[in-house]
Amino acid sequence: MTNQDPLVSRRRIQEVGLLIAICVAFWLCWQLARPFLAAITWALALAVVGHPLHRRLEHWLRPNFAALLSVLAITIILLAPGALLLQKALDDAGGGFATIAESLNPAHLREVVGRYAYAASVLEWVESRYDLGQVVKQAASELASQTPAALSGSIRLVTQFALMLVVLFFFFRDRVLLLQALAQLMPLSASETRDLFGRISKTIYATLYGNLLVKFIQGALGGLMFWILGLPSPVPFGAAMALLAVLPIVGTSLIWAPAAVWLLVHGSWIKALILAAWGGFVISIVDNFLYLILVAGEIRIHTLGVLFSVFGGLIALGLSGIVLGPVILATTLALLEVWRLRTAPEKESLAP
Numbered sequence: 001m002t003n004q005d006p007l008v009s010r011r012r013i014q015e016v017g018l019l020i021a022i023c024v025a026f027w028l029c030w031q032l033a034r035p036f037l038a039a040i041t042w043a044l045a046l047a048v049v050g051h052p053l054h055r056r057l058e059h060w061l062r063p064n065f066a067a068l069l070s071v072l073a074i075t076i077i078l079l080a081p082g083a084l085l086l087q088k089a090l091d092d093a094g095g096g097f098a099t100i101a102e103s104l105n106p107a108h109l110r111e112v113v114g115r116y117a118y119a120a121s122v123l124e125w126v127e128s129r130y131d132l133g134q135v136v137k138q139a140a141s142e143l144a145s146q147t148p149a150a151l152s153g154s155i156r157l158v159t160q161f162a163l164m165l166v167v168l169f170f171f172f173r174d175r176v177l178l179l180q181a182l183a184q185l186m187p188l189s190a191s192e193t194r195d196l197f198g199r200i201s202k203t204i205y206a207t208l209y210g211n212l213l214v215k216f217i218q219g220a221l222g223g224l225m226f227w228i229l230g231l232p233s234p235v236p237f238g239a240a241m242a243l244l245a246v247l248p249i250v251g252t253s254l255i256w257a258p259a260a261v262w263l264l265v266h267g268s269w270i271k272a273l274i275l276a277a278w279g280g281f282v283i284s285i286v287d288n289f290l291y292l293i294l295v296a297g298e299i300r301i302h303t304l305g306v307l308f309s310v311f312g313g314l315i316a317l318g319l320s321g322i323v324l325g326p327v328i329l330a331t332t333l334a335l336l337e338v339w340r341l342r343t344a345p346e347k348e349s350l351a352p
Helices: 005-049 051-058 063-103 106-113 117-127 132-152 155-173 175-185 190-228 234-244 253-265 269-299 303-350
Strands: none
Touching: 005 051, 005 063, 005 155, 005 190, 005 303, 051 063, 063 155, 155 175, 175 190, 190 234, 190 253, 190 269, 190 303, 234 253, 253 269, 269 303
16 A cells, blocks of 8 residues: 555646646636637637528538628628628717817807807817817827727737637637547536537627617717707717727717707707716716626626626727626536535535
8 A cells, every 4th residue: 555655746746836837827728719719709709609500501501611701791791791891880970079079169159159258268278279170170080090090900900800710610610629629627527518518609609799789879879869869970979889899998978978068068058068978977877886786687697797708898898898707707607506515415415
């Protein structure tokens, strides 16, 4: 018995060494994949959403052709209309910005603020140091011209998009092999693994569709208020708000805040306050609460947990955290459920 002790100790040391090596290797792989986390995350999300379509194509085509056709279908059905809508919305919104900028001239500003003595003195002080009309027009022109370039002309964005399509192709083609490899590495039974994968898929579905629905509602509410208040281009501005709503913190305020300032400068104090309150409270509440309620109800996780997973994911992982945050939480809860079920018989046997 004593002769086996060194052998057992040696095996344990080897196992610990292997575990450390695996952890280091995973950390290095994480460092390699981190720059492309957004592409991988959204490819995974699109693979889950497009799985029903790809499953039908697999019955008729070879794996390579089925995967390629699935990627093309998703690009045409989901991504191409979004890109066209983004370009159209930004072009029309740029025209709206130009219209607003044209009305912000010094003569009109003096006419508006002349009704208020203090405001008139402030305006005179500003005009003595700056060409206010030119500054405002230039700022609006820059915003209208640079926003499309910043969102659609980035080399990094194009690279991430191309990489996402490549990863999506392999997710479709090698889905079964990837899932089998993951299942073999997990210390879970077949039923437990199926439940875990099903929970992750359901979370991705709820996150994406809930997010799209909420962004659409935000854009519709913003465009509706623009139309009620008589602001120019309500439909394009509403579409732009729906698209910009994906940006954390600022989001739709990039559209309604300048419009509220414009109303304020033109003496429409009530309209400016209504728009600011509508954007700051109603539209924000839709984003912060309706989305959380929809996702929490669908994946059966407490709203507070979804809140921390979404905002924590955004802070830690950027826009990818919108999907990865809830997925990480759902995976953790599923693993804890497995642990609870496995240890339940032991706890019952220890009960007095």
